[in-house]
Amino acid sequence: MEKLAERDEEEKTLAQVYGECSLGGRRIVAIEGALASGKTALLASFARDAADAGATVLEASASSFERYQPLGIIDQLLRGCRLFSPGADLEVRALWESAGGEGAHSEISPSILGVLQGAFQYLTDSPQLVMCIDDAHFMDVESLQYLLALMRRMGTAPISIVFTYCPDMGRDSVQRLLQAEILRMPNCTQLDLEPLSETGVATVLEDYFPLETAGRIAADCRLLSGGRPLLVHALAEDYTGRLAESAAQRPVAGPAFGRAVLSCLYRADPVVLQIARAMATLGELRSAAVVARLCGMDPESVARIAASPGVGGLLEHDLLGQPSVREAVLGSMPQNERQDMRSQAARLLHHKGAPALVTAEHLMRIGEPVSWARQVLCEAADQALAGGDPEAAVGYLERAHRECAEGRERIDIAARLTEVMWRYDPAAVKSHLPELVAAAEQGGLSVRQSLHLVRCLLWNGQVEQATRVVTRLGDDPHVPDGEEAVPYAGQLRLWLPLTYPGLVSAPATEDVAAQDADPSASGHRAAAALGAVLRGADGTEAVPAAELVLREALAGAASPASSLASLMVLIYSDHLDKASVWCDALLASMGETYGLVWNAMFTAARAEIHYRLGDLANAKRQAQAALALMPHESWGTAVVVPLSILVLTATAMGDPGEAETYLDIPVPRAAFGTLGGVVYLDARGRLHLARGRHDAALQDFLAAGHLMKIWEMDCPSAVSWRAHAARAYFHKGLSAPAGELLTEQMSLLPAGHLRTRGLTYRALAATLRPDERPPVLLKAANLLDRCGDSLNLAYTLADLGHAYELLGDSVQARRHAHQARTLAGRCAAALPPQPSSAAANEGAGPEPLGESGQPAGRLSSAEWRVAELAARGSTNEQIARKLFITVSTVEQHLTRAYRKLGIRRRTQLPSAYPNSSHDHRRPRAAR
Numbered sequence: 032m033e034k035l036a037e038r039d040e041e042e043k044t045l046a047q048v049y050g051e052c053s054l055g056g057r058r059i060v061a062i063e064g065a066l067a068s069g070k071t072a073l074l075a076s077f078a079r080d081a082a083d084a085g086a087t088v089l090e091a092s093a094s095s096f097e098r099y100q101p102l103g104i105i106d107q108l109l110r111g112c113r114l115f116s117p118g119a120d121l122e123v124r125a126l127w128e129s130a131g132g133e134g135a136h137s138e139i140s141p142s143i144l145g146v147l148q149g150a151f152q153y154l155t156d157s158p159q160l161v162m163c164i165d166d167a168h169f170m171d172v173e174s175l176q177y178l179l180a181l182m183r184r185m186g187t188a189p190i191s192i193v194f195t196y197c198p199d200m201g202r203d204s205v206q207r208l209l210q211a212e213i214l215r216m217p218n219c220t221q222l223d224l225e226p227l228s229e230t231g232v233a234t235v236l237e238d239y240f241p242l243e244t245a246g247r248i249a250a251d252c253r254l255l256s257g258g259r260p261l262l263v264h265a266l267a268e269d270y271t272g273r274l275a276e277s278a279a280q281r282p283v284a285g286p287a288f289g290r291a292v293l294s295c296l297y298r299a300d301p302v303v304l305q306i307a308r309a310m311a312t313l314g315e316l317r318s319a320a321v322v323a324r325l326c327g328m329d330p331e332s333v334a335r336i337a338a339s340p341g342v343g344g345l346l347e348h349d350l351l352g353q354p355s356v357r358e359a360v361l362g363s364m365p366q367n368e369r370q371d372m373r374s375q376a377a378r379l380l381h382h383k384g385a386p387a388l389v390t391a392e393h394l395m396r397i398g399e400p401v402s403w404a405r406q407v408l409c410e411a412a413d414q415a416l417a418g419g420d421p422e423a424a425v426g427y428l429e430r431a432h433r434e435c436a437e438g439r440e441r442i443d444i445a446a447r448l449t450e451v452m453w454r455y456d457p458a459a460v461k462s463h464l465p466e467l468v469a470a471a472e473q474g475g476l477s478v479r480q481s482l483h484l485v486r487c488l489l490w491n492g493q494v495e496q497a498t499r500v501v502t503r504l505g506d507d508p509h510v511p512d513g514e515e516a517v518p519y520a521g522q523l524r525l526w527l528p529l530t531y532p533g534l535v536s537a538p539a540t541e542d543v544a545a546q547d548a549d550p551s552a553s554g555h556r557a558a559a560a561l562g563a564v565l566r567g568a569d570g571t572e573a574v575p576a577a578e579l580v581l582r583e584a585l586a587g588a589a590s591p592a593s594s595l596a597s598l599m600v601l602i603y604s605d606h607l608d609k610a611s612v613w614c615d616a617l618l619a620s621m622g623e624t625y626g627l628v629w630n631a632m633f634t635a636a637r638a639e640i641h642y643r644l645g646d647l648a649n650a651k652r653q654a655q656a657a658l659a660l661m662p663h664e665s666w667g668t669a670v671v672v673p674l675s676i677l678v679l680t681a682t683a684m685g686d687p688g689e690a691e692t693y694l695d696i697p698v699p700r701a702a703f704g705t706l707g708g709v710v711y712l713d714a715r716g717r718l719h720l721a722r723g724r725h726d727a728a729l730q731d732f733l734a735a736g737h738l739m740k741i742w743e744m745d746c747p748s749a750v751s752w753r754a755h756a757a758r759a760y761f762h763k764g765l766s767a768p769a770g771e772l773l774t775e776q777m778s779l780l781p782a783g784h785l786r787t788r789g790l791t792y793r794a795l796a797a798t799l800r801p802d803e804r805p806p807v808l809l810k811a812a813n814l815l816d817r818c819g820d821s822l823n824l825a826y827t828l829a830d831l832g833h834a835y836e837l838l839g840d841s842v843q844a845r846r847h848a849h850q851a852r853t854l855a856g857r858c859a860a861a862l863p864p865q866p867s868s869a870a871a872n873e874g875a876g877p878e879p880l881g882e883s884g885q886p887a888g889r890l891s892s893a894e895w896r897v898a899e900l901a902a903r904g905s906t907n908e909q910i911a912r913k914l915f916i917t918v919s920t921v922e923q924h925l926t927r928a929y930r931k932l933g934i935r936r937r938t939q940l941p942s943a944y945p946n947s948s949h950d951h952r953r954p955r956a957a958r
Contacts, residue, residue: 036260037231038073041222045077045193048220049084052191053159057182057218060193061167061209064224065343066295067259070195071165073224077193078163087157093169095301098202102143104174108162109150139180147177148184155188166298167194167209168201168341175208182216197341200300226258235260239267248282255284255353257344265291289359295345296360302326303342304363306333310351311360312372316380316389317348324379325372373397387411388418391427405431409444412451421455421626442470446480453487454626458665460487464496471500478504489531490667492701498534501527525558529565529596532742533704553580557593560600565706565744569781570604577601581613585620591629598636602643603749605786605818610640631660632669638676642683643786645822645858651680668702671711678714682721683822685861690718706744709735713750720755721863725762730913732756733896737914747776748787754794761797768895770798786823789814793827796834804834825854829862890931897924898932902940 035042045060052058064070082088091107100106154160162178164170178192196209213219227235232253236245248270256262269285296304309325310317319337323330337346350356361369377393381403391411394404408431415424428448435441445467449460467484470476476484481504488497527534557580560573577597584594594617601610614637621630638653654676663670674693681690694715702708716731736752739745747753753776757769773795780788792811796804808831815824832848835841855862890898900910907921914921929935 035069035072035076036234037227038069038224041073041224042076044220044222045073046080048191048193049077049081049086049159049161052189055187055189057185057188058191059182059213059216059219060191061214061219061221062193062195062224063198063221064195065259065341066197066299066345067261067291068224068226068343069260070224072260074163074165074193074195078161081159081161081191084159085157086159086161087154089154089160089162090165091163092165093167093171093201095169095201095299098169098171098205100171101173102177103171104164105147105177108164112150112154139176144177144180144184148181151181151185151190152188155185155190159189159191162190162192164192164194166196166201168196168198168205170201170205172202172204172208175205179208179212197299197343199339200303200341227253227260227263228258229253232256232258232263235263236267239271251282255282255288257350259343261295262288262291284353284355286355286359288353289355289357292345292350292356293359293363299342299345300336302328303336303346306336307346307351307360308364308372309376310346310348311357312369312376312393313380314357314389314392315352316385321379321383325376370397374399377401381407386414388414395426395430400434405434405440405444408434409447412447416451419624421451424451425455425459439475442467442475443480445470446476446483449487450483453483453490454628456661456665457487457490457628457667458662461491464488464491464493468496468500472503474503485527486530489534489701489705490669492668492699494531494534494701494704497531501534525555525562526592528742529558529561529706531705532744533738553583553589553593556580557589557596557600561596561603564600564603565746565749567746567779567781569783570600570606571783573600574604574606574609578609578613581617585616591621591625591633595629595632595636598633602636602640603746605748605784607640607643607786607819611644614640627660627665631657631666632672634660635673635676638673642676642679642822644819645824645854645860647680647684647822647859650676651684654680663696668699668705669707670696671698671702671705671707674698675707675710675714678711678718682714682718683858683860687718687721690721694718703738706749709738709750709752712738713752713755716752716759717755720759720762723762725759729756729759729763732759734914737893737916741916745779747779747791748784751776751787751790754790757794758797766798770795773798785814785818786820789818789820789827790823793823793830796830801834801837805831805838808834821854822858822860825851825858825860825862828854890928894924894928894931897921898928898940901925901937 041062048058048060062070062073078088078090089108089112091104093104097103151160167175182190182192199206214221229249233245233249236249236252239245240248252263252266252270256266265287266282266284268287270280270282272285273280273283296307305326306322306328309322313321313325319330319334323333326333336342344350351360364372373393374397377390377397378401380390380393387407387410390407394401394408408427412424412427412431415421415427425448428444428451432441432444432448435444445463449463449467452460452463464484464487467476467480468488471481471484481500485497485500488494488500556576560576560580563573564570577600580589580593580597583589584591584597589597598610598614598617601607601613614633618630618633618637621633634653634657638650638657641647641650641653654673658666658670658673658677666673674696677693678690681687681693698711702711712731712735716728716735719725719728719731732752732755735750736745736756739750739752753772757772760766760769760772773791776791777788777795780791789811792807792814796807796811799807808827812824812827812831815827828847829851832844832846832851835844835847851862896914897910900913901907905913907918907925910916910921911918925937932940934940
């Protein structure tokens, strides 16, 4: 016989029965077991061995679909067998036809019994006749009655009947006959198949895997399969497909497992499959009472069938709840039936007060509208968010939105939907924004909803629509002024000038400490602290206030926007060591709580901290990680934040070509209405400077400065545009305007901003004579060393070495140059080339017309820039675009410049402005 796992005793018994029967007499073997217990495999193995031994083997398999077909099993046993004469064959065929026409026989017919006896008597002329009947609990009653009668009349003919059956399954009349007649016969042997042990499971797995693998996964397979051989084989098939991924993975119930369970259910009573489908539809909440209602049965019957020995636990949650099994069971239903059952399940669960998440699962899979669905779906969305499943929450809200007609409820759901969407995919909210903008213009949004709408619009660059919403909110006399409206109105007033200063003017300076009593203290403290720093405060109050907000954030009491603003306070106050610690703590604590957007923004902030500390490799890695968290279109106007860091790091690492590739990534025009846009202009200008495009660099630096001035956020530690513009002027040989800018920057620096002060001293040194530079550069190096900026310290030491070289002090020159190269290597930076000796020795450089004693010297910085561009041939519109000012402002600057220069028209500018006449080409256009 074929080797079966842990079936040695059963196989030995079958062999013994076969041997006894061959000596004369009749034997019956009843193999009892639950579904999938291996009965069919054992029966098939015995049938093959009996045939190999020379026996005549007749086989039949009963089915629930043929259980009412009279003599159906006997028909299967005899079909295809050659009987003792052609007439006998015809007589048996006629018997089937008469049985099918007359229906069930309540009594044994002598004529039919005689025909069958003759047929079977003829077949016993072989050494032995073996009849194998699988799933005998589904036999038709007539076949069972006649087989019993035949066994009594066949005398000592060598006949064996071996059948399998499941207890408590099939027709009651058949089960009664099996239990009362056959199993009580003296020549009947009963075999009860038990589930496989862990050792038996390992034996099955050894046919698929090496011994080590089979032993390692046997326990898990035993737990999943319940020791059912059929399911163990299915698990082995599923695991074979997973071995290519990783041999260390644990076995899981895959598609083969699902199909195996479904095949078992098909072989059970139809009511078992019906219950299984109801349970699979209901999912987690599947009590006997709910399942019974869905199946149209009573709970007692459902409980009895589920606990039946024949079913063998196939309806238990641990098995039927496996995703692959549930998918297979639901997939076996026609689509219309599946839809109907889900619809019934949704209504039933709602009526029973099931959790919203459970009911919503069914609502999402039915197409018909349901009047009460919106409330359930919205509640389920909140629960999904709390459980960390934003994708499901968005799905529930989208379905709820579709369920709504026009009205307040639809608007509220759309607002909630965009709020959730924005945290994970800001680009996806665009389709809902027109509806919300229309509602806002009609006064249909609350202050809180309007605040979020403005954020979404600005993030996606829709400045005009955001302006309309803000204006409407400010002018609407019907805006509620209750307790809830106050903090949101305050947020709008505080945050808009900071996040999008191009939209509204900056608010008056507020006392940072005075915000503690406000109901939304964290948000107000963070906004006030950041506003104070951007307007030039020294950070004495702002830094402690920011750290308080960050402590609250770690405790879950501050919003991510407040946390990020507080982090920027530390960065812009040059407290980079504190910023590093806080940023790492926030990234570690937030996980997926706040969504992809905030995770990406904090990652970008970490990249900026790394850059300011001179850690270029980590700055680049973090900036790339931030950019990769979301598609570029989802970054919206904020895409300039990580791009700026990438441009700066690539430039500093000596790879301007790579930096140019980041500039090729499209940037929304609206981004230049944000502080991030100013940082981007500064980064692009520094790349131009590294490329030797000094005019283009100067254009970007001055444009950045102009924006910061009109926004009243001219904070040198946020963007040191003056220091960089001064360097561009110096490369053009214009030391006077460079010195003016640096002097102005130094006057704007509050106490304690060590890094920015060090950068300013380094830039200032370039405008001095060689003998004046070392003390200033040493002061810059000391400040940069104290704040931890290794990159700019390396640049400063390189400048110091060059200054000593010009002074003829080769020892000091080599020492500082070596220090600079070592430090630059640690930063992964490339030291910029030093200016030529001639240019460096000139110190102040060629003095442009416009210095003391010349008419142009009376021009302001803004008038000087406008006049210079006009002298080069730029139109007023082109000047306005380049300097990010209006055409009217250009005209005003030119009018004042004409008056101060003593000229009347534009064509006289080149002669009155000779420094611009040497090059009448237009500057390189902004990317």
